[in-house]
Amino acid sequence: HGSASGDQQDVSSKADLPSHQSDRFAHSESDASAVAQESLKVALGQTQGLKVSGGLLSVVAVEKVEGEAMVAQIKGESRYIFDVSFDLKVAFKWMGTNFDAGMQRAEALICVADFASETTLESRDNAPAVSLHWTDAGALDARKRIELEQAVGASAWPPAQGSLMAEVVQVLRRWVCKLPDVLRLGLERERQAGREAPGA
Secondary structure, three states: OHHHHHHHHHHHHHHOOOHHHOOOOOOEEEEOHHHHHHHHHHHHOOOOOEEEOOEEEEEEEEEEEEEEEEEEEEOOEEEEEEEEEEEEEEEEEEEOOOHHHOEEEEEEEEEEEEEEOOOOOOOOOOOOEEEEEEEEOOOOOHHHHHHHHHHHOOOOOOOOOOOHHHHHHHHHHHHHHHHHHHHHHHHHHHHHHHHHOOOO
16 A cells, blocks of 8 residues: 555656656647648648649638647657648639630639548548538539539549549648658747747
8 A cells, every 4th residue: 555655646746847757658748739730721732733624623722720739648659649620712714615705713612621630541431521612603504513523522532533632632641741740840849939938
């Protein structure tokens, strides 16, 4: 019994130390949501456009990135955990059939929710929710609209090869690979800023 109470005292004294000096089997978490959101926004802005249906389909703006990301220390190992959602504004631009019509444009919003560390990019396991909403499709005829919805590829996970969402998945794959470095550097910068802040 005496040794158990000794252990408890030991734990309480360690709790006062900075996390990196405490027991390496302890579980600690660092919130890296802001860093993850910013890096994802930049990455998604680099999605490659597609030439389809006689025009160009592309991501023109990353409207919103939300969610959480953290670095969890579990038994001395770093785990990178995230659950994010984002909206992409996409535009399709094409030349009108007669010269007077000039350049035509239609716009839609792709909403992706629950893209998480458990999501697999090659299978339906833990698939995110993906939806497409037309915000300005007045210039599209029914046939072109169907063609474009197939070209966006929001109706299936993983998205069909050659679709705009397949390009988004390539971006997400690269982002997930780089995430450990991005979060480590981001948290280090935040710690540095905290140390340099007045009164810190």
